[in-house]
Amino acid sequence: MTARLKDKVAIVTGGSRGIGEAIARRLARDGARVVVASRKQEALDPVAESIRDAGGECIAVACHTGQEDAIDALVAAAVREFGPVDILVNNAATNPYFGPLMNIEDRAWDKTFEVNVAGYFKMARAVARQLLERGAPGSIINVSSVLGTMAAPMQGAYGMTKAAVISMTRTLALELGGAGIRVNAIAPGLIETRFSQALVGNEEILKTVLDRCAIKRVGQPEDIAGVAAFLASEDAAFMTGEVLTVDGGWTMT
Ligand SMILES: NC(=O)c1ccc[n+]([C@@H]2O[C@H](COP(=O)([O-])OP(=O)(O)OC[C@H]3O[C@@H](n4cnc5c(N)ncnc54)[C@H](OP(=O)(O)O)[C@@H]3O)[C@@H](O)[C@H]2O)c1
Numbered sequence: 001m002t003a004r005l006k007d008k009v010a011i012v013t014g015g016s017r018g019i020g021e022a023i024a025r026r027l028a029r030d031g032a033r034v035v036v037a038s039r040k041q042e043a044l045d046p047v048a049e050s051i052r053d054a055g056g057e058c059i060a061v062a063c064h065t066g067q068e069d070a071i072d073a074l075v076a077a078a079v080r081e082f083g084p085v086d087i088l089v090n091n092a093a094t095n096p097y098f099g100p101l102m103n104i105e106d107r108a109w110d111k112t113f114e115v116n117v118a119g120y121f122k123m124a125r126a127v128a129r130q131l132l133e134r135g136a137p138g139s140i141i142n143v144s145s146v147l148g149t150m151a152a153p154m155q156g157a158y159g160m161t162k163a164a165v166i167s168m169t170r171t172l173a174l175e176l177g178g179a180g181i182r183v184n185a186i187a188p189g190l191i192e193t194r195f196s197q198a199l200v201g202n203e204e205i206l207k208t209v210l211d212r213c214a215i216k217r218v219g220q221p222e223d224i225a226g227v228a229a230f231l232a233s234e235d236a237a238f239m240t241g242e243v244l245t246v247d248g249g250w251t252m253t
Helices: 018-029 041-053 068-082 106-134 156-179 203-212 221-232
Strands: 009-013 033-038 057-062 087-090 138-143 181-188 243-246
Touching (some): 009 018, 009 068, 018 041, 018 057, 018 087, 018 221, 033 068, 041 057, 057 068, 068 106, 087 106, 087 221, 106 138, 106 181, 138 156, 156 181, 181 221, 221 243
Parallel strands (some): 009 033, 009 087, 087 138, 181 243
């Protein structure tokens, strides 16, 4: 039996904790050589080390995905260390403002779009360019959110960026499909991470979400990781431009 991502090289942004960490662990378990990236090297190093301890191949590269030179350096480091990149998981996102959309300050708006939209696009473009140059197939997975598919109370700008990610996913899928590069998105519901602490820790919000969920629990990062590994693999060879909702049934009705 061969691991389904054997010899594949993957970059996972936001890989130091939460959903990105779980995806990195899962891709490594499935045989990929994984580069975990986030802003803080000291947060990434223990993740990479523990993946290696578990028998996987992993390196940690600090990268602020809002900065294009850092993105180029990340892709270059991946190629230097592990070889050309086959899989990109765009997962690093930010949500600095919680409140009515009308009251958001320009700085928070700019940061949200810089990381969540421009960062995702520039990462996808950098990886797609080197796939196109070598005529290789690839898989790009964009972590969006159910808040990109409906109104996002108190998280309006964030929701807009997640909607933009879905649009970007479909257009890139259309433009790159002929070259064998698949581009898909995952729209998680409420997943228990540091990012969602303000929501999971708020009884009223939690109840509102769980009342609508068919599966009566908060999601765990591992609930997303298996879906990402599937999209990265040949099992999803005929899927592109899709948005897989993984939300315990929250938004199905
Ligand atoms: N948790 C949920 O309920 C939920 C629901 C729907 C969608 N999502 C999406 O899932 C993804 C992961 O979220 P999470 O809940 O796992 O969040 P998390 O636990 O807070 O992790 C966020 C990760 O992104 C990194 N990061 C943040 N800003 C960055 C930047 N500018 N450049 C590079 N890395 C950066 C963080 O590391 P550093 O601090 O070291 O940079 C960290 O590794 C996000 O796209 C989020 O929108 C989450």
